[in-house]
Amino acid sequence: MNLVKIHRPRISMSRRESLWAYATISPWIIGFLVFILGPMIASLYFSFTEYNIIDAPRWIGLQNYQKVLTDPFFWHSLGVTLKFAVFALPLNLVFGFMIAVLLNQKIRGLKIWRTVYYLPSVVAGVAVALLFVRIFSPSQGILNPFLKLFGIEGPHWFDDPNWSVPALVIMSLWSVGGGMIIYLAGLQGVPTDLYDAAKVDGANRAQRFRFVTLPMVSPVIFYNLVMGLIGTFQYFTEVYVISAGTGGPVRSTLFYNLYLYQNAFRYFKMGYASTMAWILFLIVVILTLLVFRSSSYWVYYEGQLRGRH
């Protein structure tokens, strides 16, 4: 009797705890099923169909996938996106990290600089794109007159298909502060005793940076790189605004996500757009896995050290 009495509440307590756990996380579970997992499966299905939203989806097997592979605009939009990524990601990484290193010094007015550099990150979106269209404008803008001070004849930026992507890269650098703040948090997390130890060992400034700072913040760099990669494939608002949704001039800013949007909501080719979405998903997974794979060569996790000993 006694034993049972003691025993029973214990079981029901752990069961009650489980119930509380599932009850409290239920909003997320419902949201995950209704807004993430369900739609993912449905879009995989749509990708094998012809679907214009009005009529029921019609199964066409792999035709969408075959069509994608021979669609010149698909390859073009992929190329535009990668071209942007190849320049924007490393430049944002280097500038963001450099500014973070500078802001991690003991200098006067630190708070002001931090504020100034982070400010653009809070105003992203349509207004900023509209502003930069005007800054780059050859007739009304301020960038080309500024370049002229150095004797450089500025290009026509958003009016010139060869210069529209570089203009977007420059524009992306304006909000470098978003990445910078993450690097800064990483830099400030480096324990000072590591620097002291390195100093005792006779390491100079450059060596301390190379052998203490870089390895310690490499996980943060890694995180930013992965998120930046995913973000590039979602790049939309800026190009939609500067080209009024066309991807112009001459499709030079037809980013992957914009082309997907056009297929889905301009031409109502929902099946084809779903195919593009799944190919995008695969590309992102593969690229992320590549970055993850490479990470063992250049990302240092503190836990590794503990594991080795």
Next chain:
Amino acid sequence: MIAQSPPPLQTKKIRRSLWGIKTQDMIANFLTTIVLAAGGVVIIMPLLFMISTALKDRNQLRQVPPLLIPQEITTVKVNGEDEPLYNVTVDGQSRQMALIKNLPGGKGRFVDPQNPNDVQDLAIAGQSAVRQLEMHFENIPEALTQMKFGQRLVNTLLVTFIGMAGVLFSCSLVAYGFSRFRAPWLNVLFIVLLSTIMLPSQVRLIPTYVLFQKLGWVDTLLPLIVPAFFANAYDVFLLRQFFMTIPLELDDAAKIDGASPLEILMYVILPQARPALVTVAIFHFLYAWNDFYEPLIYLHSPENWTLAVGLQTFDALYAQNTHLIMAASLIMILPPIILFFLAQRIFTQGIVFTGLKQ
């Protein structure tokens, strides 16, 4: 056995190296400040350009290169006509004269406004126009009326603040579940939750759109608001990290007093987690305020548009009205900037991300 080095030499050595480090640091700090200042000017310049363009009129927009301070050429009345005033040099003396007529060969006829008989023919290129500050604040109300700001603002505020309530409610509940209870599969579910951070949204975009269409929610604000009530990975993660730092002893004390788990969340956890909740609220505000993609897809009728969509359409229709577009853009970026200065600490400490390092 141990060689004794003469003491004076050693102190000298140390002192010299100390002095060296100090100057090195000073030079480094000086260079750092210079570089940061140069970069800071580059960062601030676009915003100044936006403000100045927003306050110009059509005529001022034509100035090439554009002036950073909205100015207009000063005019004076000469024989009943408004003529531009110039600083001119006549016989080595500088004086102010009005340009009344362009003459062939790049010359102009200048007269003294006080004494219209005093006429000088001079090369215009050598003279400089007198300019005065002239700001057109009336651009702002005009832009706001033209883009139907009031209605779009109401829509944006509804989406932003109801969504914020939804995010705060659902994410703190879910984060509480993930941080305070043990249950089978809970860890697996948490990893699933985290992995959705990396999921590109396009892969669920179209069926979600179809779902909302079937529900009759397309062209209403609901698709932008309702999902917020079902938690999101970022904010759950942030809140969970924060909840884990709140000592369990507080829960236990409340439990002994007979508090239910929900009461513990309400009266113990949430009051302790205010900084994290404020962070979530602020970042949701910025996200919802600036979001363009979803409103563009879901809102079709102009009366349902949010500010972001309204502003883009305003530009698509009246792009040549640069001053009005910039005035509207300025108003659009003002709330995030004000919020940023009010809650600077939250932004610049990067709390949102520090948890992600683990």
